[in-house]
Amino acid sequence: MVMISAIILSGGNARRMGGEKPFRKLNNNYLIENVANVLIEMNIPFTIVFKHLNNLYYEDIKKQHYMFKKYHQTITWDIINDKGPIVGILSGMRILDTEWIITLPCDMPLINKSSINNLLNYIPIADSEKYDCIIPKHKNGYIEPLFSIYKKSSIKILTELVKKIIIEENKSLPIRRFIDELNPLYIPVDEIDPTKKTFVNVNTQDDLKTIKYKNKEKNYLNKK
Numbered sequence: 515m516v517m518i519s520a521i522i523l524s525g526g527n528a529r530r531m532g533g534e535k536p537f538r539k540l541n542n543n544y545l546i547e548n549v550a551n552v553l554i555e556m557n558i559p560f561t562i563v564f565k566h567l568n569n570l571y572y573e574d575i576k577k578q579h580y581m582f583k584k585y586h587q588t589i590t591w592d593i594i595n596d597k598g599p600i601v602g603i604l605s606g607m608r609i610l611d612t613e614w615i616i617t618l619p620c621d622m623p624l625i626n627k628s629s630i631n632n633l634l635n636y637i638p639i640a641d642s643e644k645y646d647c648i649i650p651k652h653k654n655g656y657i658e659p660l661f662s663i664y665k666k667s668s669i670k671i672l673t674e675l676v677k678k679i680i681i682e683e684n685k686s687l688p689i690r691r692f693i694d695e696l697n698p699l700y701i702p703v704d705e706i707d708p709t710k711k712t713f714v715n716v717n718t719q720d721d722l723k724t725i726k727y728k729n730k731e732k733n734y735l736n737k738k
């Protein structure tokens with residue numbers, strides 16, 4: 515059986531939201547809990563990667579502690595401050611020990627069991643054909659590197675890139691640059707979720723309201 519674990523990316527500044535993405539409320543849950551609940555249901559161990567410790571306030575620690583007490587899963591923090599999800603991935607990979615690691619952003623509340631399973635189903639092919647990441651791709655070429663699977667061994671390449679580009683050259687490191695160094699297996703998004711709802715992400719207060727509204731509408735229709 516292939517052993518996998520997950521990273522829930524929960525750092526960043528959420529400038530478009532006005533701060534605090536993981537702990538925005540959606541249907542009585544924190545946004546991050548939607549993803550955590552799916553992983554628990556699927557028995558996939560995970561680590562949550564929050565922003566760098568330098569940026570933590572007492573309120574953050576209280577909420578992070580709530581997550582730890584509720585899920586009994588690892589919590590960790592970005593090893594470099596404010597350098598985007600690529601550092602979140604590296605920070606999570608460092609403490610996970612499975613051969614394959616799935617990354618999930620906390621801001622995609624419609625991620626579900628089926629879309630994760632559909633992605634995981636490609637691991638045997640990736641293993642036998644020596645791919646080192648599995649990445650959903652839209653028809654227009656846009657990729658979903660934060661809802662993807664990476665081989666733990668790719669941490670070597672990532673560490674080198676982070677050292678060279680972020681630390682030595684003091685530049686930003688786009689995730690695309692990391693993927694260019696790997697051998698990716700691209701999967702059409704329709705194979706992962708034909709409705710594409712999984713890939714809806716929440717960036718603004720309006721996005722949050724729209725999702726809340728759609729959910730209410732769905733519940734209402736279901737009751738009728």
Ligand SMILES: Nc1nc2c(ncn2[C@@H]2O[C@H](COP(=O)(O)OP(=O)(O)OP(=O)(O)O)[C@@H](O)[C@H]2O)c(=O)[nH]1
Pocket residue numbers: 523524525526527528529530531535536563564565592596597598599600601602603618619620621622660717
């Ligand atoms: N650990 C970690 N996660 C991050 C970081 N930046 C973004 N993320 C996560 O990656 C996902 C996508 O984030 P973005 O929407 O690109 O960035 P954001 O900071 O959340 O929002 P904006 O500031 O509005 O762009 C979300 O789940 C974020 O929580 C980071 O520096 N560290």
